[in-house]
Amino acid sequence: MGPWCTPWLWLCLHGVLQAQALVPLPVQPPLSQFHSEQFQGAWFILGLAGNAFKKQDRPLLNPYTAIFELKNNTHFEVLNSMIRGKHCDTWSYLLMPTPQPARFTVDHGGPSIDTEHVQVVDTNYTSFALMLSHRQAPGQPVIRVSLLGRTWTLPPGTPDKFIRLSKAQGLMEDNIVFLVTGRGRGRGQWSWQTQCSCMTAPPQP
Template sequence: MSPWCVLLLSLTLPEALQGQDPTPRPHMANFQSEQFQGQWFVLGLASNTYRREDRALLNSFSTTYQLNKKGHFEVSNAMTRGKRCDTWSYVLTPAAQPGHFTVDNKGEEPGTFSEDVQVVESDYTASALLLSVRRAAGQTIVRISLLGRNWNLPLGTLRRFACLVQAQGLTRDNIAFPAAL
């Protein structure tokens, strides 16, 4: 096991699957919002709510992060579903630590929830790993996103994605890779 994975495993516990709040995670001390903004492709997803049979429902999609005047990210997503394009959006409000955000859910979805999003790793030009923890109705949903500026990932990125997935107590059955169009 790589030293990065050992460090990540030692700093996190796979408690999310039991519905407990996860422990603090490593963060990017020098996160650069300006460099992170722009279009990304979602190349891989993992979640404690995914099952093997759900994989066929996930199509490729893009996500765009645009900084607004307040320094919040306006996030827009677009996914093809047959001949139509589904879109959805939300706002990420910066939290105390660099690269940490909360989802602003003002009226977007029914019900009350809180969601924290963290950029775990990014080189800004090729790939990024995001970790999202959503709490709603007594359930904790963990989601890990593998983002790429294009469909080619730098060497080792998939290994780091798999390591983060494992550190959150997820398995291969919880991973989906949308097909490229």
């Protein structure tokens, strides 16, 4: 099942995919180098921003995990898991590398008329990552920014980086959602907690 099928199709069924017109997607400067072997492993998706939803859609979304498994030292197989009610939904896709570092095309595992490009904009590999997705859907592009963490604690300033990157794509504050049940500052860091029983935090890197 493709990466848009579960969380995004679900939003569509609830009538929230009322995407608004945006300026063309600015080109983000690529990372000078990207270490796939360091990026692989488990990540938590702690924040999402996109032109397909607003903050009032928050009850429809939960934090979820993404496992990036490096295959043949070339591409990633990505397995996502999200708690929805009493069920744990999963969906997967492939990230196929391009000649540019940290840039990929998405293989949904079936015929698709949409072309989706994914870029790792920033990461330190051990605690956070920012990813930008651009899907050319019929009518207008669909933009998504994802905030990833290895654990529920992010380095200071990371949420602000996520917000700035989102706004650089022409997104508004109402398009930015933190997928968490609680948020607070403590000892200079941001921490999140969740009640998702099927999601186990990976060990500290």
